[in-house]
Each structure stands twice: as C-alpha cells, then as structure tokens.
Amino acid sequence: MSKSLLKKAKTLEPLHPNKSTALFGGEASGILNWNDIAYPHWYKMYKRLIGNYWQADEVNMSGDVRQFSLLTKTDQDAYLKIIGLLSTLDAPQTRTALLFSLYASDPSVQSIMAVIAQQEAVHNESYSYVLSSVVSLDEQNEAFQLGRNDPVLIKRNDNLMQQYNAFVDEPSMENILKTMVFTGLLEGMFFYSGFAFFYNLARQNKMVGTSTMISYINRDELEHGRFIAELFRATLDENPELNTASFSDWIYEQFKESVELETEWSRYVLADVEGIDLDEMSGYIKYRANKMLRMMGLSEIYPDHTDNPMKWIRAYVDNFDGTKTDFFEQKSRQYTKTSDLNGFDDL
Template sequence: MMNLLTKAKVLEPANPNRSTALFGGKASGILNWNDIAYPHFYDHREQIRALFWRASEIDMTQDIKQFPTLTEREQDAFLKIIGLLATLDGPQTDIAAKISDYSTDPSVKSIMATIADQESEHNHSYAYVLSSVTTLAKQNESFETGRKDEVLLKRNERIMDVYNEFAAFPTIENVLKVMIYTALLEGLFFYSGFAFFYNLARHNKMVGTSTMISYINRDELQHGRFISELFRATLAENPHLNTTELTDWVYDQFRYSVEQEACWSRYVLANIDGIDLYEMEGYVKYRANKMLRMLGLSEIYPDHIENPMKWIRAYVDNFDGNKTDFFEQKSRQYTKTSDLNGFDDL
C-alpha cells in the first residue's frame, strides 16, 4: 500500500519548533534559524538569498542590434534554446512549491520559497530576452517549442512523468525521485543551452543575453547544491529507501538524460561556429559525474573526469570537487553593470 504524505499544516503549536523529519515528521511551523534540525541549511539559505537579481537590470541594447546579424542557424538555435530553457524552468517554480508543501521542516519551506521565486524570475527573463530581440509572433513560437518540438518532447518525457507522478502520489520515494530530476535540471539539462550563449559571447555576440544566462547559471548551481544535500539528508532519514533498486534507478536516469542531452545538442547545435559536438557530449558527461558525486554516488563516465570545455570557466563559477569540497565553496559576487560585465574583454 502506498503511504502518501499529507501537506504540512501551517501552524501546529503542539509540535516542536525543530522538525522531527524533513518529510512526514512533526514541526510547529515556527521557524527559528538558531534551532533547526540541519544547521548548515542556514548557509545554503544565505548563499541562495545572496543571488538576488532582476532581468530588467540587464542591458540588452547591443543584443537588439546584433540579433538580426546572427546567421539563420544561430537565430534558429537561439529561439529553440530559449524555448527549451523556458520549458524546463517554468515547472520548477511549481515543483519547488510542491516540495515545500509536503516538507515538515520549516527551514526547507523557507529555502524552497526562495528557489521558487528565483525560478519564476528565470522564466520571466526568457520572455524579457525575446521581447528585446524579436517579434511577438516569434516570441510565442519559441515558447511553443516545449509543446510541439518532437525532439524536445522526447527529451522531456521522463521529467514530465516523474514530476506528474509526484503531484498525483506524494510519497517520500517520489519526493526523492523528484529531487533527482531537479538536480538533473539544475546541473545538467541546461548546460548545452548555456554553452551556446557563452559561445556567442566569446565571439562578442549577444553579450547581454549571455550575462543574464550566467546569472541564471549561478542560481542553478546553488539550487543544485541544496537539492543534492536535501536528497542525501532525506535518504539518511529513510534508510529503508536506500536500496540497490533506487541507486540503479538514479544511474539509469543519469545515463538516459546524458543520451537525451547529447541528442538535443546534435539537433540544435549542429553547424554552430565554435561548438564542437564531440566536446559538448564530453562536457555533459563531465557534468553528470559531478552531479553524481554531489548526490553521494559514484561516477559513471571514468573517461570524463576533467572539463573538456575549459573556455566556459570564464562565464560561470567552477566548482571542482577534486581538491575542494563542493559544498565549502562560495559563489562569486554579481557585478551588475551597464558595460555587460566586461565580457567584451574576454
């Protein structure tokens, strides 16, 4: 019989302030950051909160002028990738809220609320970019990509299944599976798209867009850090779910996701100047290894321990888990300037 979680009550004064479990436990609903079950969650909260920004802060003046000068292939990839990112980020606001609904730890609820807000801004930022550079018809067409593009629909099948399964049947096991796909979204699914915009920027194209993408990328890195930690803590609280079956399921999702990301890359990035598809696939496998390490699991691509796309480090924080613990590193400070972060000098 399936043990469904119930939504946590808003206030239950008979329960302790410090939660007894992340999911399926008891807590009053009163959040005292000096008395929480996982004190290091406060550090995650502070790091995520430090990343506040708004799409309207990004100067798109040069991008407006440059977009018509992009090749037809670059324009097509630009619009499809924005469509992909919107398809992935749109549900993240809702899924963060759903995880919060069923968590019985008020610190988790607080952090997920911030994550949900940031995901909402990410989705808004894609509309902001498109409204700056193309017509309303093209904007709407880009946002239809996630509903109509066959390659993208295939790519997102399992995401849709796992998210909808959790919405219908909120069990702890399904919470764990949702966290895995959230980690995949934050740490792997976006990266071929991010690489496209960073590649344009290193050729001094669409630098405003790439600046915004780097802000989103930094947010996602922080989200991925917290979700991975939440997954590990939830699994530790529920050791009966720490099975070979679950581990095998996670590895299968990672292999499938890498295959789909590589397929998408070949579809949308073919013939883009500066993008090597073989290198791109290696980068995706490298990212998969890093995400697995964060989740406490073993690497599955032993030939892809090093980042094959060294140039991308100029555009995004590099968390290298080889010598320094991923969770101990700090995100760089944002610089919100009208000269577009100095990318023209790279």
C-alpha cells in the first residue's frame, strides 16, 4: 500500500467544485450543498443521525439508584468494569471522528463525522452520568481507571490503540482505511458483550435506567458502524490500487484476533453473571464479526455463526433492514445510485 501522506483538507477553496472529486485527497470548494454530493444517499444517513438526538440526563436513574446496592457483588463488579470498558472505547471516538473529517475532502463526510463526534461525546458523558447516579466519586474514578490499569482490558484494547495512534502519526490513505476497519470493529462488535450485560439486567427488571441509556448508545453505534462501513467501501473503491489480497488478509487477521480478545474479555467480565451463557456470548461475538465483514464488503469467516444465538437482545434496541451486497464487485457509478445498502438486518 502507498505510504504517501494526505494533507488536511482546506477549509475553503472556491475555485474547486462543490461536489468533491474524491472522499480523501480530492478537490472540493468546502461549500456543502446536500443536493449536490458525490454519494447522494448519505444525506439520508445524516438525517437519521441527527434524528437520534438525546441527552444523558433525560434518562431517569432513580430506580437504578435504589437497585444498585441490591445487585450481587458479581453484578456490581461487572457493571463497573463494563462502564470502564465502554468509556475507554467511546472516549477516543470523538477525536477519531474529527480526525477523519480533517482529512476528508468531501464536505458531506465532514458534516456526518461532526455529528458522530458529538454523539460520541454524549456517550462518554452518559457513562459519567450513570456512575454518578449509583456509586461514590471514588468508585467512579476507579472505574474510569480500568482502561489504564486492568491487564485484560489493556490487552483487549492494544491493537485498536496502536492503529488509532498510527493514524495520528502517519495520516496515509492506508492508515485511514485501517483505522476505519478498527472503527467498524469497535462500533459493530467491541461494545456488544458490554451491551448484553445491561440488557440481561433489564430483562430481570434490574437497572432499567442504565439499560435505556445503553439502548440509545447502541442505536447510535449501529448508525455509526453502518456509515463507517460504507465510507470504507467507497474509499477503497475510489482507490482500487489499495484493494489488494494482502490488505484483505490483514483485515481478516484483525477480525480473528479481535474476536479472540473480545471473547477473552467477555469470559473475564461476565464470569458467573446469572442469565448469560458464555458459549452463547462467544457465538454472538462471531455473529457480530460476520455481520461487520458483510457490511464492509468481505466474506464471513465463521460459517457456523450466521444466525444470532442471543435473539432476546433484539428487544432492547432498534435494528435496520436491508440487503447484502459485495461492494468489492461493484463500480462507483452503481454505488452512488444505491441507498440503504447492507443495513443491519438484526442485532
């Protein structure tokens, strides 16, 4: 892959066309006319994103305040560790979305990434909000330290951290694409063992306020993952010289390793949690990985996990319907005429 570095997009270049000539490294005036963009159906994605607006303090946590002390010690520990996990994943997402927008020459991408960045900031605020509702300040701070001192969590996040930092140090097209891969993994798979824990509490009528908050976050992340997958496919289609067998192999390797790390983390944090079958959880992680690979135009790697083994989760969050296509076999002209490709058909 080429290692040539991209320059940050200029804010205004009136001599260039309003419709960008490329998503990254192209020419565009900086003036956004939603009726004249390179990928017209992304306006619908933008509208869906802003339609998801919510604030953390809109969620009533009074029931959770009463119930937290009644949870088992196992559930309390898992609750705090998973909030710690989610905070370490969402915190860098605000900045990563902004970094994508800095190098995107397409103004529609810049605007969509601005909305995603704002939503990720709200997600991170929500973790502070739920913890402040149920535990002391010392316990809150301890939960937010887990990303820095829990060895299992550090190991689980290491590959993502390395790639995100590589994008900062070397903003090449290769690193932008690789960072999209990890962002897709994060939005579409890394969160889900944590989400499952809170939904499991809710189906026992426990900590329903927290579950409601998580469902809002989950809904946002589904849209984020959907857009990142489309952005990845479109960027790769615009740069066919980067669409190599070695890059595909790299993606499959990252997915396999990420599944192993997520499974290890889930067995660590969900051990002895009543109501969650760890083997089902492992299958669910592989199912989520297959789904994200399809979204990105790649093949499934877990043929025995094409169906959701934890269907009860679907009751707790919105889901999307759509068709499945292999984007690597499509042309850019076809892609721009298509809307709502490869939606999440279920959780």
